[in-house]
Amino acid sequence: MPWGSRGNHQPNANGNDNGKFSNANRNRKNYSSPWKQKIAQQRKSLPIASVEKRLIEEVRKNDILIIVGETGSGKTTQIPQFLFDAEFCRDGKVIGITQPRRVAAVTVAKRVADECGVELGQKVGYSVRFDDSTSNSTRIKYMTDGLLLREALLDPYLSKYSVIIVDEAHERTVHTDVLLGLLKRVQVARSNSIGDGRNLNNGNKSSPLKLIIMSASLDARTFSEYFGDAKAVHIQGRQFPVDLFYTRFPETDYLDAALITIFQVHLGEAPGDILVFLTGQEEIEAVERLINERLTKLPEGSQKLLPVPIFAALPSEQQMRAFAPAPSGFRKVILATNIAETSITIPGIKYVIDPGLVKARSYDPGKGMESLIVLPTSKSQALQRSGRAGREGPGKCFRLYPENEFEKLEDSTMPEIKRCNLANVILQLKALGVDDILGFDFIEKPSRTAIVKSLEQLFLLGALTDECQLSDPVGWQMARLPLDPIYSKALILASEYNCLEEMLITVAMLSVESIFYTPRDKYEEVRTATKCFASPEGDHITLINVYRAATDLLEKRTMDTNKAKSEKVLRKWCKENFINSRSLRHARDIHRQIRGHVQQMGLKLASCGDDMLQFRRCLVASFFLNAAVKQPDGTYRYPTQLRNSWAGPSGLLAIYSLCSKVIHTLQIKISFCYLFLIAFTFTSKKKNTLFASSHNRALASGEVVQIHPSSVLFRKKPECIIFNELIQTSNKFVRNLTRVDNLWLTELAPQFYAMQN
Ligand SMILES: Nc1ncnc2c1ncn2[C@@H]1O[C@H](COP(=O)(O)OP(=O)(O)OP(=O)(O)O)[C@@H](O)[C@H]1O
Numbered sequence: 226m227p228w229g230s231r232g233n234h235q236p237n238a239n240g241n242d243n244g245k246f247s248n249a250n251r252n253r254k255n256y257s258s259p260w261k262q263k264i265a266q267q268r269k270s271l272p273i274a275s276v277e278k279r280l281i282e283e284v285r286k287n288d289i290l291i292i293v294g295e296t297g298s299g300k301t302t303q304i305p306q307f308l309f310d311a312e313f314c315r316d317g318k319v320i321g322i323t324q325p326r327r328v329a330a331v332t333v334a335k336r337v338a339d340e341c342g343v344e345l346g347q348k349v350g351y352s353v354r355f356d357d358s359t360s361n362s363t364r365i366k367y368m369t370d371g372l373l374l375r376e377a378l379l380d381p382y383l384s385k386y387s388v389i390i391v392d393e394a395h396e397r398t399v400h401t402d403v404l405l406g407l408l409k410r411v412q413v414a415r416s417n418s419i420g421d422g423r424n425l426n427n428g429n430k431s432s433p434l435k436l437i438i439m440s441a442s443l444d445a446r447t448f449s450e451y452f453g454d455a456k457a458v459h460i461q462g463r464q465f466p467v468d469l470f471y472t473r474f475p476e477t478d479y480l481d482a483a484l485i486t487i488f489q490v491h492l493g494e495a496p497g498d499i500l501v502f503l504t505g506q507e508e509i510e511a512v513e514r515l516i517n518e519r520l521t522k523l524p525e526g527s528q529k530l531l532p533v534p535i536f537a538a539l540p541s542e543q544q545m546r547a548f549a550p551a552p553s554g555f556r557k558v559i560l561a562t563n564i565a566e567t568s569i570t571i572p573g574i575k576y577v578i579d580p581g582l583v584k585a586r587s588y589d590p591g592k593g594m595e596s597l598i599v600l601p602t603s604k605s606q607a608l609q610r611s612g613r614a615g616r617e618g619p620g621k622c623f624r625l626y627p628e629n630e631f632e633k634l635e636d637s638t639m640p641e642i643k644r645c646n647l648a649n650v651i652l653q654l655k656a657l658g659v660d661d662i663l664g665f666d667f668i669e670k671p672s673r674t675a676i677v678k679s680l681e682q683l684f685l686l687g688a689l690t691d692e693c694q695l696s697d698p699v700g701w702q703m704a705r706l707p708l709d710p711i712y713s714k715a716l717i718l719a720s721e722y723n724c725l726e727e728m729l730i731t732v733a734m735l736s737v738e739s740i741f742y743t744p745r746d747k748y749e750e751v752r753t754a755t756k757c758f759a760s761p762e763g764d765h766i767t768l769i770n771v772y773r774a775a776t777d778l779l780e781k782r783t784m785d786t787n788k789a790k791s792e793k794v795l796r797k798w799c800k801e802n803f804i805n806s807r808s809l810r811h812a813r814d815i816h817r818q819i820r821g822h823v824q825q826m827g828l829k830l831a832s833c834g835d836d837m838l839q840f841r842r843c844l845v846a847s848f849f850l851n852a853a854v855k856q857p858d859g860t861y862r863y864p865t866q867l868r869n870s871w872a873g874p875s876g877l878l879a880i881y882s883l884c885s886k887v888i889h890t891l892q893i894k895i896s897f898c899y900l901f902l903i904a905f906t907f908t909s910k911k912k913n914t915l916f917a918s919s920h921n922r923a924l925a926s927g928e929v930v931q932i933h934p935s936s937v938l939f940r941k942k943p944e945c946i947i948f949n950e951l952i953q954t955s956n957k958f959v960r961n962l963t964r965v966d967n968l969w970l971t972e973l974a975p976q977f978y979a980m981q982n
Contacts, residue, residue, distance in 0.1 A: 264340055271299035272462035280304065280458070281311045284388070288412065289436045289452045294460030296441040296612025301329075301392055301568055302337050304437070305365045308388055309348075314364040318387035318432070323370040325398045327353035328535075328544055329568035334358070334367040336570070341365075354707055355818045356541070370400035374407065375707070378656055382418070383411050388435040393567045394448065395440040395605050397640035397668075403650055406666045407657065408436055409452070441612060442605035444637060451668045467577075467615035471628040479580040480508065482625045484515055486578050487558055491530050494621070497575025498557040500565060500613050504584040504599050506738045506808075509534045509560045516558065531555045536562040538738050538811050547571060567609045570616045577614045577622040579607060581630070585638075586645045590675040595646050596953050603638040607631065642671045647679035648710045652688060655695045656704035682850065685977055686714045706822055708732065715847035716823055722843035725823065726832035727769055731844075733816035734768040735949050735961060737808040743935050751803045751935075758802075759937045763946070763963030765844060766837055767937050771802075772816075775809055842973060845965050848947045849974035853930055853959060854967060855944050861959065862927045863948075933958035945970070 268274060273294060283290055294300050305320050313320055324330040334351035341349055350359035351367040354375075359366055370391070377383055389408060394401055415434045438448050438455075445457040476482040483501055490499055503509050513532045520530060535547040544564075548571055551557035557573060563583050565571065583602050588595045602610070607624065614620025624631065642650070651662055659665055662676055683689045688700040688710060695701055699717060706713040712732045719728030734740055743751045752759075758774065760766035778798055779791055799806035824830065833839045845852070853861035930951065932939050936959075938946065945967035948959035970978040 261342060268299075268303065268340060271303060271464060273299035273303045273460055276460060277303075277307050281307055283456060283458055284308065284311075284313075284435055284437065287456045288416075288433060289438070289455040291443070291445050291448050291452075291455055291457035292437060292439045292460065293443050293445050293457065294439075294441060295463035296609060297464050297570070297616045298441075298460050298462065299464075300439050300441075300460070301333050302340065304390065304439070306337065306341065309365055313387045313435070315387075316432075317385075319363065319385050320365050320388045320390070321373060321383075321386045322365070322367050322390040322392055323373050323401070323404065324367060324568055325370060325393050325396045325401060326537075326564055326568070327356075327369050327541075328564055329393070330367040330369055331356075331358075331541070332545075332548060332569050334365075337365060337367070370398065370404045371707075374400060374404055374653055374657075377407060377411070378653075378704075381411070381657065382415055383408075383434065384415075386434060387432060388437065390437040390439060392439045394438045395443045395609075395637060396567060397638060397642070399641040399645055399647075399650055402640055402642045402668055403653065405438075405451070405668050408434075409666060412436060442608045442637070447668070463615065465615040465617070465619045467611050467620045467622050469611060470621065470623045471631065472625055473627060475627060475630065476580075476625050479582065479625055480512060480515075483578055483580055484512065484519070486623050486625065487516065487530075488519065490576050490578070490623070491528065491556055491558070494576065496556065497618075497620075498551060498559065498571070498573040499576045499578060500559045500561060500571060500574045501578040502566065502580065502583075502610055503560055503562060504582050505562060505597075506534075506536050506538055509536055509562070510742075510805075512560055529555045531557050532560055533557055534560045535565055537564050539807060540811055540814055543807070563606070565613065566606060569613070571613065572617065574614055574616070575618065575620050577611055577620065578625065579610045579622060580625040581607065581634075586641060588645050588675065590646075590672060590678045596951060598953070601630075601634055603635045604631065605637045607634065640669050642667065643669065643675075646682070647671055647675055648682045648686075651676070651679050651683060652695075652700070652704045652710055655689070656701065660693070683710060685850065685974075686710055687976075688714070702826060705826060706819070708736075708819065711848065711850070712736075715843070716819070717828065718847050719840075719843050720823070720828040720831070722833070722839050722846070723829070723831040724833040724840040724843050725828060725830050727837075727840045728843065728847075729816055729820055729823065730769050730772045731765050732819060733812045734772060736815050737811045738805075740768060740771060740805060740808050740812065741935065742803050742805045752937075754801070754803050760837075761937075761941070761964075762837060762841060763938050763943075764936055764961045765949075765963045766840070768961075771804060771809070772812065775799075775804075775813075841963055841965055842969055844947050844963050845969045846973040848949060849970060849977055851948050851951075851959075852965070852967075852970055853927075853946050853948060855942060856929075859942060861930050861932065861946065863930060863959075928957065930957045930959045932962065933960040936960060936962055938962055938964060 273280075280292070292300060292304070301322070301324075305322055308314075308320050322330075322333075324333070330351045330353050334349055335345055338345040338347075338349040343349060345351075346358040346360050347362050349365045349367075350357075350363040352359050352372055353369050354372060373383070373389070383389065391401060391404060391408070394405070412434045415432070436452075438452070445459075449455045449457050472482070480503075483503070487499060487501060501512070503512060513534055516530065516532045531551055533547050535544050547557075547559045547561070547565070550573060559565065559571060559574070579602075581602050582599050583606060584597050585600050586595065587598045611620075611622035611624075614622055654662055654665060662680065663673065680689065680693070683700075684693075686703070688696055688703050690696045690700075695704060699714070702717055703710050703713040706716065708716075712735070715728050715732060716725065719725040741751060741755060755767075755771075758767050758770040760770060775795065775798070779795060795809075796806045798804075799809060820830075851863065853863035855861055932942065932946075933952065941964070943964035945965050946959070946962045947965050948962040950960040952958050952960060
């Protein structure tokens with residue numbers, strides 16, 4: 226591969242003059258063993274070590290501080306320790322650090338516990354969805370931003386925290402953005418409660434909440450303005466240089482370019498592991514196979530190369546394999562999605578290969594359509610990726626595009642909140658007591674259409690009342706479940722339809738990337754191999770059949786006390802049946818977790834056995850927004866909800882939300898409720914005419930879609946279907962579908978498919 230190179234040697238901060246810890250560090254454990262001394266030495270050499278005192282002063286002086294510092298300078302691991310040493314955890318208070326990703330929260334917490342010489346879960350811990358490693362003595366707590374949002378449901382003042390650090394804020398995940406708005410409110414509420422001399426929840430004493438917003442690639446000005454001209458500090462210097470290399474010409478096949486580069490590094494560069502950024506599970510698994518194939522062609526005696534995948538859908542213990550040292554004699558090549566892009570240090574990584582692409586969510590609110598698309602990364606993402614090298618020594622980053630392409634990249638990624646369905650966010654905000662969603666202080670407001678469409682969706686799902694409040698119990702139950710609202714509703718309904726066991730399996734199987742492994746152009750082979758699971762009713766029941774077959778197989782093997790042996794049998798069975806064993810294992814894990822949730826909520830856990838009629842009806846009642854009807858030309862159409870966003874419930878909700886803000890201040894809420902009800906009656910009638918009063922007509926005016934070739938209903942082409950996934954390649958395809966009776970739409974979802982009177 227032709228490489229142009231541009232050295233990017235940045236000042237090495239090893240030579241920083243200070244290198245001394247502040248007085249507070251004298252109380253630390255005595256680093257006696259060589260390992261502890263090494264860690265202490267490493268900490269001292271971090272660029273951030275020289276500014277500890279100044280940073281602490283700034284935190285004392287400012288309630289909100291924005292910190293920007295190079296990747297690897299020590300922000301995530303060191304600042305919480307500095308704050309602890311400076312007694313920000315007096316009175317049992319906790320320092321909370323949020324991360325956009327769980328893998329970062331877990332691995333950084335482990336590292337910091339090591340650095341402090343304590344057991345994980347004691348002074349230092351982490352908490353992520355379904356996995357809590359904290360105790361009453363935890364004072365430095367790493368967690369996902371989503372988890373802190375959930376904590377706010379139980380403790381609106383976040384009263385146990387003295388400092389909250391929002392790390393990697395540049396990622397602008399939807400959770401980060403909502404959290405920022407929420408933290409602003411909490412900070413004001415905490416200050417007011419001090420003024421009033423009140424105590425917070427749980428009898429905790431009122432104290433101000435300090436906020437720190439951090440990243441290596443942050444647009445400090447945007448954040449500073451959002452927080453009322455908050456102070457921003459920049460930490461100079463990085464630990465080790467990373468040389469950047471670009472291709473001379475654009476690559477037509479980036480996967481092939483990545484493969485060639487992997488082997489060029491493996492065969493030509495000094496020891497050190499490789500980290501490659503790819504766009505998703507399927508791509509990672511394809512590259513893993515290709516590496517293994519090419520390895521067989523290398524001359525005997527060549528150095529060994531071990532591919533290790535890491536992506537979000539991989540069970541945590543498998544993700545952790547990426548962090549384990551390569552076996553002796555091997556070089557490790559980690560194949561990662563952007564899960565490994567920020568915050569983490571993967572020991573051993575010296576080389577980064579970055580094709581410059583990322584799979585991102587995209588949402589068309591007009592059509593109510595959410596999809597995943599592959600996009601070029603932003604400059605800030607490219608910087609984060611190269612920053613995964615140069616953390617333990619000098620590194621190299623190979624960008625698989627020419628340098629002038631880099632200049633054309635956007636500076637930062639478009640905030641997720643502007644490109645996703647907001648139903649979940651709104652549900653969470655409502656549960657947090659935020660009534661006026663359109664008036665919520667977002668750092669960047671999502672579009673009015675997106676908010677209104679999501680309100681409309683929640684309204685149709687029965688999560689919101691006519692007054693735009695969370696409905697009791699459905700809306701509150703939905704807010705409690707850590708799932709997409711549409712899936713939460715499906716579980717709640719399934720308990721009424723006596724098929725919760727089946728729906729739990731369905732939701733778990735739909736939550737993982739792809740259960741069937743379908744090599745390109747091998748659909749027929751897969752179809753033959755998977756015939757024994759295929760249900761004439763569609764993919765949902767097929768997925769249930771696969772899950773149950775795997776469970777039966779494992780139950781038979783429980784006679785075998787040897788877990789590894791039964792795992793091996795399952796893997797073999799998966800391979801023979803073109804089933805992705807990783808996805809299946811992940812689905813089993815999710816199933817176990819959400820089953821626990823619904824049990825706690827007291828939902829009725831019943832099975833409909835082999836009578837799948839109830840289950841299919843429940844699918845309609847739950848996923849009615851995703852119905853499609855066959856057209857004479859064999860394509861399908863599905864409704865894009867109300868096309869005119871100022872008519873029907875969406876318009877109503879928009880008007881309600883807008884007016885409620887004004888009216889709220891005028892304190893004439895009661896009469897407004899009446900106004901709302903009258904308007905609702907009016908628009909309900911209008912809805913009938915808008916849909917031409919027949920579901921078929923509504924569907925006929927919607928989007929054109931086709932059944933994906935991987936579906937068991939690809940050839941059968943039933944009249945009416947319910948689907949769960951819409952993907953856009955050359956055409957728009959629907960995946961994961963079930964045949965339903967089109968009369969069920971009006972019967973089971975009259976709120977959407979209104980019949981003409
Ligand atoms: N698990 C680990 N193993 C070895 N060294 C580590 C580990 N975690 C952190 N380090 C060391 O600590 C340094 C600082 O890491 P830290 O995550 O605090 O940096 P950061 O400034 O937050 O980086 P980023 O902006 O990339 O998140 C790393 O560059 C590395 O040298």
